[in-house]
Amino acid sequence: MTERVYLDWNATAPLRAEAQRALQDAAGLVGNPSSVHAEGRAARWLIEQAREAVAALVGAQPADVIFTSSGTEANVLALTPAIETAGEKRPRDRLFVSAIEHPSVRAGGRFLRGAIEDIPVEADGRVNLAALAEALAPAKASRPLVSVMLANNETGVVQPVAAAAAIVHAAGGLLHVDAVQAAGRIACDIGALGADLLTLSAHKIGGAKGAGALVRAGEDIHFADPLIRGGGQERGLRAGTENVAGIAAFGAAAAAARGQLAEEAAHMLALRTLLEEGLRVISPQAVILGGASERLPNTTLFALDGIKAETAIIALDLEGVAVSAGAACSSGKVQSSHVLAAMGVSPALGRGALRVSLGWTTTQSDIERFLNAWRKLAGALSKGSKEQRGIAA
Numbered sequence: 001m002t003e004r005v006y007l008d009w010n011a012t013a014p015l016r017a018e019a020q021r022a023l024q025d026a027a028g029l030v031g032n033p034s035s036v037h038a039e040g041r042a043a044r045w046l047i048e049q050a051r052e053a054v055a056a057l058v059g060a061q062p063a064d065v066i067f068t069s070s071g072t073e074a075n076v077l078a079l080t081p082a083i084e085t086a087g088e089k090r091p092r093d094r095l096f097v098s099a100i101e102h103p104s105v106r107a108g109g110r111f112l113r114g115a116i117e118d119i120p121v122e123a124d125g126r127v128n129l130a131a132l133a134e135a136l137a138p139a140k141a142s143r144p145l146v147s148v149m150l151a152n153n154e155t156g157v158v159q160p161v162a163a164a165a166a167i168v169h170a171a172g173g174l175l176h177v178d179a180v181q182a183a184g185r186i187a188c189d190i191g192a193l194g195a196d197l198l199t200l201s202a203h204k205i206g207g208a209k210g211a212g213a214l215v216r217a218g219e220d221i222h223f224a225d226p227l228i229r230g231g232g233q234e235r236g237l238r239a240g241t242e243n244v245a246g247i248a249a250f251g252a253a254a255a256a257a258r259g260q261l262a263e264e265a266a267h268m269l270a271l272r273t274l275l276e277e278g279l280r281v282i283s284p285q286a287v288i289l290g291g292a293s294e295r296l297p298n299t300t301l302f303a304l305d306g307i308k309a310e311t312a313i314i315a316l317d318l319e320g321v322a323v324s325a326g327a328a329c330s331s332g333k334v335q336s337s338h339v340l341a342a343m344g345v346s347p348a349l350g351r352g353a354l355r356v357s358l359g360w361t362t363t364q365s366d367i368e369r370f371l372n373a374w375r376k377l378a379g380a381l382s383k384g385s386k387e388q389r390g391i392a393a
């Protein structure tokens with residue numbers, strides 16, 4: 001059997017060898033990290049080592065890393081009116097989220113529906129900074145919390161986060177940045193970005209599924225209302241015995257991602273260039289969505305009028321190639337993406353959008369196999385769909 005080609009890294013990445021070793025070693029330990037005996041201290045040591053590695057990945061202090069069960073949980077922990085800072089103890093009164101955020105941010109965490117506002121994006125997939133400034137005009141919101149992702153999971157478009165931070169801070173607000181897709185692919189320094197809170201997920205950088213982190217820009221930022229109360233773990237912000245093995249693997253993945261960032265980004269970019277050049281030759285009408293903007297080096301979202309993404313995914317799967325239709329959460333469902341709708345992409349084109357996302361073990365031969373499969377399918381798929389719509393091929 002020929003090997004499968006996995007090009008869906010934005011949905012999840014394979015475990016890095018370092019993370020797999022850390023996971024196995026930690027799973028063999030008996031201690032509870034809250035226990036004071038040697039077994040407990042051994043488990044605690046693994047968590048603190050991981051905290052240092054995760055902090056280093058984003059230029060933060062280890063004390064400011066709060067481990068959670070996922071990126072989703074970190075987003076929900078971050079999005080609460082009950083964030084206090086040294087200078088401001090009153091609750092945050094409004095939440096502003098960009099129209100292209102992950103559903104776990106768009107749901108608004110613990111804000112009431114009526115307190116949440118959308119910030120539109122431009123056709124190029126970047127958040128509209130003028131609209132952000134307008135929305136934050138002092139008369140409208142006095143203590144806003146704003147959430148803008150660093151890179152979009154569907155298009156890969158990198159957002160103008162540092163510029164957004166300047167606007168948010170000038171309006172007396174705090175900025176949360178979902179860096180789940182950006183971490184390990186582009187530089188992601190919490191200070192340089194101007195983020196007050198930043199979300200990470202282990203499984204996108206080569207750790208195991210089921211671990212994430214919320215990182216604070218400093219201990220000044222305090223949550224008056226932890227998401228999970230109980231035993232006081234994670235400085236009282238996230239109770240529950242820690243997922244020691246998952247956290248240890250997260251740390252190992254973060255260290256590897258940080259050490260190999262430049263090399264891996266260059267590798268992915270070279271292969272993505274090959275992919276997009278090939279696509280242009282095979283399907284000159286294909287549109288690369290967000291293609292005019294700065295993007296993650298590993299992501300291509302493209303659409304071809306007349307092709308349905310679900311049909312294309314199944315056909316590619318049968319050829320041994322795994323890709324997805326926009327976000328993983330919506331694959332399998334015939335739904336057009338909120339990201340593409342926000343960018344003003346027509347539903348007809350949006351329904352055909354295919355996301356090809358690469359990683360550090362992707363090879364030139366993987367790209368060639370994708371292109372060969374696409375060459376074989378593209379003509380037949382668009383012909384079939386034209387016939388279904390009663391248009392002569």
Ligand code: PLP
Pocket residue numbers: 010011069070071072073102104149151152153178180181201202203210211212328
């Ligand atoms: N944020 C973004 C941008 C994502 O792409 C994802 C996952 O796809 C998440 C958050 C959620 O992370 P997790 O799968 O760890 O819950």
